[in-house]
Amino acid sequence: MSSPVVTLPTADGGLAQYTMNEPPEWAFPGGMPQSRVAYAAAHVVADPRADNGPGRPAAVDWDATLRFRRHLWSHGMRVADAMDTAQRNMGLDWPATRELIRRSAAEARDFGDPSALLACGAGTDHAPDAASLDEVVAAYTEQIATVRDAGAGVIVMASRQLARLARGPEDYHSVYGTLLGQADRPVILHWLGEMFDPNLAGYWGSSDLDEATGSFLALVREHADRIDGVKVSLLDAAREVALREALPEGVRLYTGDDFNYPELIAGGSDALLGIFDAIAPAATTALHALDAGDTETYEEAFGPTVPLARKIFETPTYHYKTGLVLVAWLAGHQEAFTMVNGAQSARSAVHLAEVFRLADQARLLPDPDLAAGRMRALLATCGVGR
Numbered sequence: 177m178s179s180p181v182v183t184l185p186t187a188d189g190g191l192a193q194y195t196m197n198e199p200p201e202w203a204f205p206g207g208m209p210q211s212r213v214a215y216a217a218a219h220v221v222a223d224p225r226a227d228n229g230p231g232r233p234a235a236v237d238w239d240a241t242l243r244f245r246r247h248l249w250s251h252g253m254r255v256a257d258a259m260d261t262a263q264r265n266m267g268l269d270w271p272a273t274r275e276l277i278r279r280s281a282a283e284a285r286d287f288g289d290p291s292a293l294l295a296c297g298a299g300t301d302h303a304p305d306a307a308s309l310d311e312v313v314a315a316y317t318e319q320i321a322t323v324r325d326a327g328a329g330v331i332v333m334a335s336r337q338l339a340r341l342a343r344g345p346e347d348y349h350s351v352y353g354t355l356l357g358q359a360d361r362p363v364i365l366h367w368l369g370e371m372f373d374p375n376l377a378g379y380w381g382s383s384d385l386d387e388a389t390g391s392f393l394a395l396v397r398e399h400a401d402r403i404d405g406v407k408v409s410l411l412d413a414a415r416e417v418a419l420r421e422a423l424p425e426g427v428r429l430y431t432g433d434d435f436n437y438p439e440l441i442a443g444g445s446d447a448l449l450g451i452f453d454a455i456a457p458a459a460t461t462a463l464h465a466l467d468a469g470d471t472e473t474y475e476e477a478f479g480p481t482v483p484l485a486r487k488i489f490e491t492p493t494y495h496y497k498t499g500l501v502l503v504a505w506l507a508g509h510q511e512a513f514t515m516v517n518g519a520q521s522a523r524s525a526v527h528l529a530e531v532f533r534l535a536d537q538a539r540l541l542p543d544p545d546l547a548a549g550r551m552r553a554l555l556a557t558c559g560v561g562r
Contacts, residue, residue: 180548183561184529191560196548200539202457208252209463212441213405213428215295216253216452216459217261218245219500220268220276224512234263234272234516241276242283244509249287251456252464255280256331258323259297260372261450263497265336267517270302274322281326295329295364295448298322306337309347313354320355330363331407331448336375345381345391352395362404364430364448367392369410371493385415393422400424407432407448411493413440420445434489434496438478442466450496451485454503455540484534487527495522499531506532506547507540513554525558 180196208214221244222228226235248255257280258264258273268276277296284290300306303315312335323330332355342348356363370377380388380395396403405428408416413436420429430448431440441447441463452459458477465473488499498519505513513520523531532551541547555561 180544182532182548182551183555184533184551185526185555185558185560186529187526194533194536196536196541196544197539199542199544200457202461202539204251204457204460205464206252208254209460209467211467212463213430213446214253214452214459214463215256215430215448216248216456217256217259217448217450218248218453219497219504220262220272220516221501221504221510222512222514222516224514228267228514228516228518230267230518232517234268236272236276236516237510238275238279240510242279244504245280245283246286247509248453248456249284249293251460253452253456253460254292255284255294256448257294257296257328259331259333259366260368260494261453261497261500262297263516263519264297264299264333265301265373265375266494266497267515267519270319272516273301277323277326277328281328284328290327291329291361295331296323296326297331297333297366299333300335300337303337306341309338309341309351312338312341313351316351316355317358320358324360329361329404330359331366332363333366334368334373334376334379336373339376339379342381345394348380348391349395349398353399356399356402359402362402364405364407365396365403366407366432367409368432371411371491372409373494385410385412389415389419393419396427397424400427403427405430405446409433411435411489416440416445417443434485435482437485438462438475438482442471442474450500451481451488453500454484454488454535455481455538458538458540480538481540484531484538484540487530487534490527495519498523499528502528502531503535503540506535506550508543508546513550525555525560529555 221240298319300315407430409432431445462477
């Protein structure tokens with residue numbers, strides 16, 4: 177049987193014929209990788225029959241959303257939920273987020289202990305008009321309680337409200353110090369760079385990254401016994417390595433670098449990555465190879481995923497969720513290419529065509545005929561293939 181051929185738009189305004197690869201064959205050994213802790217930050221599946229237009233309340237397809245989390249757990253991934261990959265601050269409102277946390281934790285129990293398999297983001301996005309640091313603390317406290325009550329681990333997300341109100345490093349230390357003082361189990365702190373959310377510019381009290389890093393490290397060292405790890409999303413490999421080496425013993429560095437993750441993980445970082453949403457079979461293969469000291473298989477599994485990751489996360493980086501949802505749809509994990517807040521329209525047809533091509537090159541589309549049919553249907557709405 178011949179491989180499907182799809183006509184794709186190109187960056188120069190032309191069209192090109194693309195012949196798909198044979199279906200992938202991933203040999204999953206089972207179980208979680210042992211040498212690294214690996215979380216896949218998971219997207220949510222929008223209800224395609226609901227009004228998920230810009231500014232509307234999020235309507236989630238819960239069956240498909242939870243089915244995708246089962247896919248990740250079945251591939252040995254831990255799941256990081258209710259984070260920016262799930263469109264926090266970009267369409268997933270607090271009522272939907274609260275339900276997502278509850279449902280994901282309940283689903284995790286089929287695989288084991290939710291606190292080991294699932295960590296959820298706690299932030300302040302349900303209090304957009306917070307006018308004081310005390311109100312920021314109260315908002316964080318409410319969301320942390322929601323995550324804890326569900327039985328999941330806590331990821332303390334960066335706060336737009338704190339970024340707006342803080343006058344300097346001392347305000348960040350005050351807020352986070354209060355939250356960490358209340359923690360009954362170690363949490364993960366998330367430093368999300370402004371390329372992912374421009375509203376977080378100057379986080380930790382300075383627009384100078386060296387000064388911000390110093391402030392962040394001081395906080396971590398003061399509260400190291402309450403911190404499981406730090407998740408850093410700055411897309412700066414050298415800075416991440418330096419930060420990893422400076423962390424107190426026992427505090428993990430979870431890479432959030434979706435450009436340079438193979439070398440950072442190989443070098444000692446754990447992982448909490450949005451790109452793992454799309455590449456779970458390849459990531460699992462690579463991480464188990466790392467366990468076995470098999471560098472050749474590690475590089476063979478991860479290598480083809482890097483061009484895909486760099487395309488999905490290209491500027492404006494905060495629209496990366498569109499590429500992840502496209503890959504999930506093409507791979508058959510959901511039945512529609514729709515997103516809350518209408519975010520499926522955030523990338524061009526040329527961008528989406530290249531994501532399709534690179535996902536196929538990385539062997540992430542298990543049914544080429546299904547993927548080709550869906551890509552043709554999508555491109556037809558853009559006037560391609562008429």
